[in-house]
Amino acid sequence: MITLNNLTVRFGGVTALDAISAQFCQPISGIIGPNGAGKTTTMNAISGFLDYQGVINWNDETVDDLNPFKRTRWGLRRSFQKEQIADDLSVLDNLQAIADNLPLSRSEKRAEVEHAIESMSIAPLANRKAESLNAYEKRLADLGRCIIGNPKIIMLDEPCGGLQQEETDHLGELILKIPELTGANTLIIDHDVDLISRICTETLVLDFGKRIAFGETANVLADPKVKAAYLGVEEDAK
Amino acid sequence: MLALLVFIFIPVLAGGQWVKIFISTGCFILAAAGVAFMYARLGMVSLGQIALMGIGGWVMLRMNHAFDLPFEINLAVAGAVTLVFGWLLAMPALKMRGLYLALITLMAAGGLEVIFSTFRFPNGGEGFWGVMPSVADPFRRPTLASSDADYLRYIILAIVVGFLIIELHMRTAPGRAWAMIRRSEAAAYASGVNVVYYKAWAFGLAGFLAGISGGLLAGGLGLLDPATFRASESIMLFALMIVGGSRGWLGVLIAAALYRIVPALFNDWGIDADISLIIFGAALLHAIITAPNGLSGQLIDLFSKESKRT
Ligand SMILES: Nc1ncnc2c1ncn2[C@@H]1O[C@H](COP(=O)(O)OP(=O)(O)OP(=O)(O)O)[C@@H](O)[C@H]1O
Ligand SMILES: [Mg+2]
Numbered sequence: 001m002i003t004l005n006n007l008t009v010r011f012g013g014v015t016a017l018d019a020i021s022a023q024f025c026q027p028i029s030g031i032i033g034p035n036g037a038g039k040t041t042t043m044n045a046i047s048g049f050l051d052y053q054g055v056i057n058w059n060d061e062t063v064d065d066l067n068p069f070k071r072t073r074w075g076l077r078r079s080f081q082k083e084q085i086a087d088d089l090s091v092l093d094n095l096q097a098i099a100d101n102l103p104l105s106r107s108e109k110r111a112e113v114e115h116a117i118e119s120m121s122i123a124p125l126a127n128r129k130a131e132s133l134n135a136y137e138k139r140l141a142d143l144g145r146c147i148i149g150n151p152k153i154i155m156l157d158e159p160c161g162g163l164q165q166e167e168t169d170h171l172g173e174l175i176l177k178i179p180e181l182t183g184a185n186t187l188i189i190d191h192d193v194d195l196i197s198r199i200c201t202e203t204l205v206l207d208f209g210k211r212i213a214f215g216e217t218a219n220v221l222a223d224p225k226v227k228a229a230y231l232g233v234e235e236d237a238k
Numbered sequence: 239m240l241a242l243l244v245f246i247f248i249p250v251l252a253g254g255q256w257v258k259i260f261i262s263t264g265c266f267i268l269a270a271a272g273v274a275f276m277y278a279r280l281g282m283v284s285l286g287q288i289a290l291m292g293i294g295g296w297v298m299l300r301m302n303h304a305f306d307l308p309f310e311i312n313l314a315v316a317g318a319v320t321l322v323f324g325w326l327l328a329m330p331a332l333k334m335r336g337l338y339l340a341l342i343t344l345m346a347a348g349g350l351e352v353i354f355s356t357f358r359f360p361n362g363g364e365g366f367w368g369v370m371p372s373v374a375d376p377f378r379r380p381t382l383a384s385s386d387a388d389y390l391r392y393i394i395l396a397i398v399v400g401f402l403i404i405e406l407h408m409r410t411a412p413g414r415a416w417a418m419i420r421r422s423e424a425a426a427y428a429s430g431v432n433v434v435y436y437k438a439w440a441f442g443l444a445g446f447l448a449g450i451s452g453g454l455l456a457g458g459l460g461l462l463d464p465a466t467f468r469a470s471e472s473i474m475l476f477a478l479m480i481v482g483g484s485r486g487w488l489g490v491l492i493a494a495a496l497y498r499i500v501p502a503l504f505n506d507w508g509i510d511a512d513i514s515l516i517i518f519g520a521a522l523l524h525a526i527i528t529a530p531n532g533l534s535g536q537l538i539d540l541f542s543k544e545s546k547r548t
Contacts, residue, residue, distance in 0.1 A: 049424060072430035084425035086417035088279075097414035101430030145429070 001025050002046075002153055002185050007054035009041055009209075016041045018209045019054070027179035028186045030200030030217060032193070034229055037206040039189045040081055043155045046187075047071060047078055058152050058185065073101055075152030077184070079142040079159055087131035091122060091141045094130055095148060102149040116144040119181055120174060136167045143174060151184040158190050168192065172199050197221060205229070256502075257386040261458040263498040264393035265291075268400045268451035270479050270490045270497075272444035275404050277476075278484035279413065280440050281420045283340040285472045286327055287448050289347035292354050292467030294320040294452025299360040299462060302377055303368055309380040309457065316453035317446045324445020328438045347469035354464040361461055377460040393454055400447055401487050412439055474518070481521045483532020492533050496521070 002024040009017040017038045031039050045052040048068040056063050063071055077098075085094045095116055099109040117123055120140050125133065130141065139159055146154045159175065160168040176199050178186050190196055196203060196217060203220045205213040207229040213220045220226060273287045294316040301312035327346050334342060360368030383392040407413050415436040418426040426433050456462055478496045483489030501514045521533075531538075 047424075047428065049427070068427035069430050069432050072428060078428050080424065080428070084421055084428065086414075086421045086425070088420075089414060089417045093414050093417070097418050097431070098429045100411040100414055101432075 001057075001059055002029075002187065003055070003057040004042075004046075005055040005057070007042065007045055007052055007056065009038075009045055009050055009052045016209050017045065017052070017206075020204075020206070020209075020211050022204050022211065022214050024185060024187065024202060024204075026185075026201035028175065028188065028200050030196040030203035031187060031189045031206065032191070032196055032203060033206035033212075036208075038209040039206055040157055041209075042206070043078060043157055043187070043189065046153070046155060047076065061152075069101070072098070073103065075150065075184075076155070077146040077148070077151040077153070078155040079139075079146055079157060081157040081161065081189075083135075083138045083142050085130045085138055085141055085145070088129065090127050090129055091133070091144075092117070092126045094141055095144055098145050098148050104149060112148045116148050119147060119177070120144040136163055136171075139163065139167075139171060140174075143171070147178060147182050147184075151182055154178060154182070154184045154186040156186065156188045159188065160190055160192060160195055168195060175199055193221065257390055258458070259498060259502045261386065261390050261393055262455060263494050264390065264397055265451040265455040265458060266475065266497050267397050267490055267494040268454070269448050270475055270482075270493045271397075271400055271404060271487070272447035272451075273476055274479050274484040274490050274493070275408075276440055276444050277479065279408065279416045279420060280437070282437075282440070283336070283476065284327075284343045284441075284444060285340050285469070285476055286343035286347040286350075287444065288467050288472040288475055289350040289354075289469060290320050290323060290327070290445050290448035291452035291455065292350060292462070292464075293323050294449030295456040295462045295467070296354070296359055296452075297449070298453035298456040299377070300368060302456070303360050309378060313450060313453045313457075316456075317449040320449025320452065321442045321446040324441040324443075324448070325438055327445070328441035332434050332437050344469060344473070347472045351464070351467065351469045354467050358464060359456075359462040377457060379457050389458060393458070396450065396454060400450070404443075407443065412436060416440060477522050478518060479532075480526070481518070481524075481532055483534035485531055486534055486538075488537065489532045489534035 004020055004022050007017055007020040008015070020038075020042065031042060033039055041050070044050050046056055046063070048063070048066060048071050058075075061074075063074065063076065066074055086097065089097065092113065095113045096109070099113050102109065102112075104112065117126055120143060122137070122140050122144060125137055125141065130138065133141065143156070143159065146156070156175065160171050163171065172195055175186065175188065178184065188196065188200060200217050202215065203213075203217040204211065205220055205223075205226050212225050212229060213223045269287050269291050273284055276282045276284050297316040297319045298312055301307065301315055305312075327343060330342050357367045358369045379389055380392060383389045407416075415426065415429075415431040418429045418431050419433055419436060423433055426436075455466075475493065475497055478493040479489065481496065482492030496518065500517070504510070504514055
């Protein structure tokens with residue numbers, strides 16, 4: 001269970017997150033909202049990348065006192081809106097780069113990396129340099145990184161951004177496997193509402209840094225306020 | 239293989255003057271390897287490498303004239319002290335990136351330039367600074383390598399060891415952590431990398447290589463001149479490293495060869511050595527415009543095309 005309690009983030013005079021509270025009890029939950037709503041900012045706060053007010057808990061543990069890299073060592077994993085794997089390392093080394101920093105023995109680290117490669121079915125890519133991968137393969141490697149070392153919280157920022165429909169479907173299947181692979185609570189940001197309603201049991205909707213809805217995904221998507229927020233965006237887009 | 243061939247033949251073939259030039263080239267290869275890995279693997283621009291080399295050289299001379307210890311121990315002390323200076327340099331630099339980092343290292347190099355030219359290098363005189371006018375005490379080379387040709391072999395061996403140390407880092411946890419830092423600090427944090435620690439480690443390793451190369455240079459020449467370690471020299475070495483290519487050992491060899499051998503050749507041919515500056519400038523433009531991986535990248539591409547054709 002991930003608990004956000006009055007999470008507030010300010011950039012200068014701009015309030016990017018305004019006292020967001022939510023309890024994500026389900027294994028996989030979504031965060032949606034129009035562009036600039038504060039979704040990525042929420043993940044950055046949970047990562048400890050920015051100063052925030054409020055409290056972030058996982059079950060009974062609070063992560064607020066940990067700095068960013070200690071949060072990872074504690075059990076936080078995330079992918080980024082723009083993938084952040086190291087181009088000059090092989091896929092294997094990109095996974096190993098996380099295992100290196102976890103409090104595990106050498107053989108446990110190797111086993112974790114192998115487990116991740118197997119779970120994502122990326123063995124054929126393992127020794128390829130990351131720069132030679134296509135967008136989809138990079139996303140697979142990224143997801144592989146996230147399941148290493150018994151994580152407690154996994155956050156995926158638009159994991160299917162820029163992918164083809166089939167690729168999105170397959171990645172969705174893999175994300176659905178995360179709970180049995182790791183036992184972590186997973187948070188997903190995506191603009192693809194079909195994907196969110198397929199894989200997320202609960203969803204938080206943000207708009208202009210405010211929580212406008214939270215609850216079971218189908219109910220949330222039917223909420224008139226949510227529809228209005230999205231319609232507003234669509235009109236802007238035209 | 240190549241190292242072995244070079245090891246056997248160069249010291250034999252080269253004439254007296256040239257052995258000396260190769261010795262100093264070898265020292266700069268080690269120093270360049272330090273800047274190159276910082277730049278290629280971490281994306282950090284350090285413009286203080288030759289100044290750090292000066293520290294290594296100073297410590298080496300100081301140890302040599304103060305105590306009666308073997309060469310290797312003096313060299314290890316020179317490497318260790320310079321490693322610590324590398325860390326000191328890292329302190330203000332850890333929070334900075336790109337241009338600001340480069341400027342900080344350049345300022346440090348400028349500061350050291352002033353110190354070197356004020357206090358000069360120990361040559362056997364009295365006191366802490368150990369400088370006496372005109373004459374100088376002899377410098378003790380390693381017992382195994384007291385002739386110039388043997389000393390050149392000693393340096394080639396040191397270069398091979400230096401390259402192996404870097405390669406070992408690249409294949410283990412530090413190399414992976416550095417690659418994540420280069421991607422972005424967010425990526426590094428998300429991988430659990432302690433960014434400050436691994437950046438400091440990189441500065442330490444580059445400092446260590448600079449210290450060893452400075453110590454070896456002191457052994458090669460017996461005396462050091464403050465002009466060798468001017469801040470502008472650090473900039474020059476960095477620029478030539480870009481020309482050579484920062485990603486592999488070949489680029490580093492090219493950089494050091496351009497830095498030391500080209501001016502010496504010009505001298506030999508009776509051409510003004512300053513002409514080499516113009517050539518370096520043109521080469522830098524060429525590299526920036528057409529060869530992101532430097533001349534070594536172009537050579538490797540050329541060879542791999544050739545071998546595919548046959
Ligand atoms: N480091 C920062 N400094 C200043 N403002 C920022 C910073 N990061 C985000 N913002 C602002 O905070 C707001 C929320 O941004 P955020 O990236 O969280 O949006 P998002 O919901 O992830 O949008 P998108 O769907 O486009 O990714 C935006 O107005 C953005 O401009
Ligand atoms: Mg975002």
